[in-house]
Amino acid sequence: MLRIAVPNKGSLSVPASDMLREAGYRQRRDTRELVLADPDNGAEFFFLRPRDVAVYVGSGTVDVGITGRDLMLDSEADAVEHLPLGFAASTFRFAAPAGTITDVEQIAGRRVASSYDTLVRSYLRERGIEPAAVVHLDGAVESSVRLGVADVIADVVETGTTLRAAGLEVFGEPILRSEALLIRRSDVGEPAGLDVLTRRLQGVITAHEYVLMDYDVPIELVDAAVAVTPGFESPTVSPLHNGESAAVRSMVKRSETNRVMDALYEVGARGIIVTSIHASRL
């Protein structure tokens, strides 16, 4: 039975469970459930605090887990990335009141507040920058400067709305780019059943990331059209009954759907139809 840790709260919790459900696994109905067995799929789920997921994985008490790259690195757990999951994308950045600090070097002698203080300490240490203090806060870090416990913050930034509302501005390069990951323990072989979980999750990612595109095109234009939609391996090309055209089916990145349809139309394709992919195994 593969033991899988899943965040029980916070921004990772719902998308992580949704993804597992889409991959065919049972997920809890009640947010107070802590453990859920799914014997039909050879899996057992443990709902844990997002911050603790990497700690359990690193200690070997669960086989794999879903967490953020930032949380995994901050925990310093004995865990490695196994598969990026493509949600909860964010950057982890320094910020300060607009116009006060413009360079990471200027953090020297100043107080930095963060929920990811281990990450911050090691980032500054590697650059030989000595802050006056690194203050650990559990959340709402953006308020710490206004409330006088820090001069600088290091926090998760997605749209920047929270920073702006607090009168803060980012400076320096992002400390890291984070997203949700499936993680496993480092330095041990892959646990039994991880290959199936991985393929299932990859199938969900592909189904979200790609669409199926069908179109008709005159036979002499098939090569030009296929150059626009090369697909993963090679598109399916079937002859139409009229003997003059072919029907083509190919996978296309969802984000490029309209650009590709425009290009196909230009080439001479017609009857272009786009369908969502319900599930996939490549």
Ligand SMILES: Nc1ncnc2c1ncn2[C@@H]1O[C@H](COP(=O)(O)OP(=O)(O)OP(=O)(O)O)[C@@H](O)[C@H]1O
């Ligand atoms: N606005 C956001 N956009 C994208 N990812 C985010 C955002 N906020 C937090 N995350 C990611 O979620 C993870 C943090 O998990 P956590 O449970 O602390 O989320 P949270 O929403 O901050 O929850 P909490 O309410 O407990 O503070 C990190 O990997 C972080 O990068």
Ligand SMILES: O=P(O)(O)OC[C@H]1O[C@H](OP(=O)(O)OP(=O)(O)O)[C@H](O)[C@@H]1O
């Ligand atoms: O750039 P934005 O789109 O504004 O998103 C970033 C904010 O989202 C998260 O906060 P959360 O709501 O989890 O509150 P927290 O500070 O209590 O963790 C994160 O900690 C930032 O504060």
Ligand SMILES: [Mg+2]
């Ligand atoms: Mg938070």
